[in-house]
Amino acid sequence: MSGPWAQAINRTAQLLRDNTAKIIRMEGITPNTAPRTLFSFRTPEELKQYVVGSDTDLGGNSTARLDHHPDGYGRFWGEMRLDVKAGLEGKLRPGYAGFRNKSRPTLFGQIYDDLSLYKYLALRVRAAGDPPTRNSYFVNIQTDGPVQTDLWQHRLYFEKEGEWEDIFIPISDFVLTNQGDLVQRQVKMMSEKIRTIGVSILGGKSGTQGRYELGIQSIRALNEEPESATDVAST
Template sequence: MASHWSNYANRSAQIVRDSLAKMLLMKGAEVPPREPRILFSFNTKEDIRQYATGCDADIGGNSTVHLDLDENPQHNTSIGKAATGVFWGEMRLDVKPGMEKKIRGGYAGFRNMNRPTIFGNMMEDVSNHHFLALRLRIAGDPRTHNSYYVNIQTDGPISTDLWQHRLFFRRRDNAWEDIFIPFDNFVRTNSGEMSESQIKMYQEKIRSVGISLLGGNSAVTGKYELGIDTIRAVNEEDVEATSVSPHSP
């Protein structure tokens, strides 16, 4: 409980600091800040508690989902971290008896939970950045590697809109890599389907960012594992400067 109220107070104080800084420095009249920003991290137990998980088992499927803190040095030493997050479980397409033809199996995912403050839920403004950057480590059954998606929810006019982009991995050797996705390349979806009307994402108020494994879309099953270190907002000049080399051990 103490941790909950501490987070609440810290988030509220951060909003006050950011607002005061904008007024005192008159940032609206200056060149917009372009430095990289860490939006979400997965390096402590407290970090991991900020995310919600879900899978088709919530409605009658048989997939499993976990988001845990991974303190294995073999996974983390190469990026200089003591711990990172690991999203793992088993992707299954079958469903529980009696649920046949009622639901479709093959889904697991996580996203950050709402972050309440005295001013309302905390949002992220990434309007001065062009890329979402994710530091990830792909493992698990190779069949699952091509079915991951990153999802963004904004505080736009339609609350059920979800902005989605598939994750494409260069490495397949259980090593870290940075994946950069232009915000303009995200596709607007609603209720799991691509929206006919594609509009620009409302980057000024990002409510949540998450990752999902959609095995049901591609008839993929198997044990899945995805390491995750950070989710960041960056610009063109940061893409190469902040990358984990695809040739590093």
């Protein structure tokens, strides 16, 4: 058996195994707040759980790919462009590309990530591509909120030039946006029901175009204070 139905059954079995393990460990009584890897990009199989998109879906010309590098990481890359297809000038906002994890349905409903007991989202990343594009990346979180177009966003700041680094983002610092615009009336994130996490490059916001590339190994949730790693709260 293959396809979406088989995937849903596999996720259901994994959910049952995880919940059984939690009961055995009595996590319902003592919550587990140990560092947790949410998503990994180290193998071709792991990359199948992500979906990629760009402004080409609406008539733009930016390109986007997420593929596996032999050294064991994901490579998100393409060309950021601010022009649009003929006849669409002034009718849309071009200049974006991104990826996120796919929705994870089971026989009992969706799988969500509960980050309510964590302080930081940590990304192991490396910025490459044309230098102007490196300041246009954002981390995006979608919750199980009532408005499906809502996204919680935070800019991804880099300190190292072309080197791997761990970037720590306080979860409380994410801001609510809708279709790329800041929502004036901010509300608390529903961090106990995280549907998707992803990264986007928004050249349209900064007027930036060119060749972009982001290496990514993992997305984690943790509580310890970052020391040598980059804490964007102090940037």
